[in-house]
Amino acid sequence: MQPDGELRGDGVHVGGDARQRFYDSGGYGRPLGGNAISLTPLEAAHLLFRGDLGAVTVGGEALGFEAFFVHAAAAGDRFAVRFLVYSDLRDRGFYLSPTREGWPGHNRLAGTNADFIVYERGASPPDGDVAHRLRVVGERESIPAAEIDGTTLAIVDEESDLTYFETRTADPTGETDYGPPTDLPGVLLEDRVVVWDAPTDLYDRGFYGRPLSGRAATIDGALQLSLLEAAFLAERGALRLDETLALAGAAGDAERSDGVGTDGTGGGASGADEADDEGSDDAEGAADAIRRRGRAVEGDRFDRRLRVYADLRERAIVPKTGFKFGADFRTYLHVETVEDLPHSEHLVRVIEPDHAFVPRELSLDVRLAGGVRKRMVFALTDASSIDYRSVARITP
Incomplete structure (x- = not known):
């Protein structure tokens, strides 16, 4: 015959041999005096579901699993989705402690937003090794980006399927040993910079830009740089803008901005009002001109992406566009030559620190x-700091 429980306040009291039967052997509840224990409603529902608890008395009425489940769910606190995750992990052989004051292991959750402590298989509350600090999230809830820091997310979709994501703080470092040359002359175009006579190793070893080449090409050494790459190089004194060519290009822009495009149609402005500034033999002036052009084509997002790009380069990591993967960057930790290029290891998406994800x-x-054998990294970026968060799908 299975023991019964009684709801007392916010816990379910179970007497008899409950301590040996449930706490010592299964990690359920918290000990009271003698052999009695107190269960959370979630734990009690799971024991009812398994048939290990006979009933729970609520207000003088003995409730089986169905009635008690409805009663507990009516009290809120995402009971239904938390029950699904709790049951799934119990079925996988894990002991769990709920995050409730006074329950085993509660003090090991300081600073997290977890719902449960999940212990390593074979370990039990309160002192066993921790496998996951687990947070349960429904499909329609939001997840602040700043909070995906060391917890495991258990996402419950609308059909009650579960997906688990491991999150952690990342500190990416690379081993790319390359210092660009100085005083490279470049020409600022609409949304990129061309270096007409770039040294070979700028692309081959530093993996900057993309060669302007083709089967019928009549020039050698021309390299197209993104605005991010160009701004980074200019900020470090490696790139200047060729004033003569830049002003000539700006004059062409001004002509088109008067209303006549090169095809005879109305032309859009592309920075003609900056013509006096965009040609500069000075690296600092070049960096400023390129940054202003970046903001003109991309808005404030350009500055955030530039901060992350520069930080990754300073970490000896090579960032390249992640456009094909829907990200800001793909990254290479160790580049010796482009001819012997390894697979990129990460996709990086730049977001603001107050960004909130929807689980989808x-x-x-x-x-x-x-799917492309990379790990997803989010760069939480504001004007003064960059924090990296790494996220990957796991099977507990």
């Missing part, structure tokens, strides 16, 4: 990264 967005990013 997070799932899409992580699934795509995993």
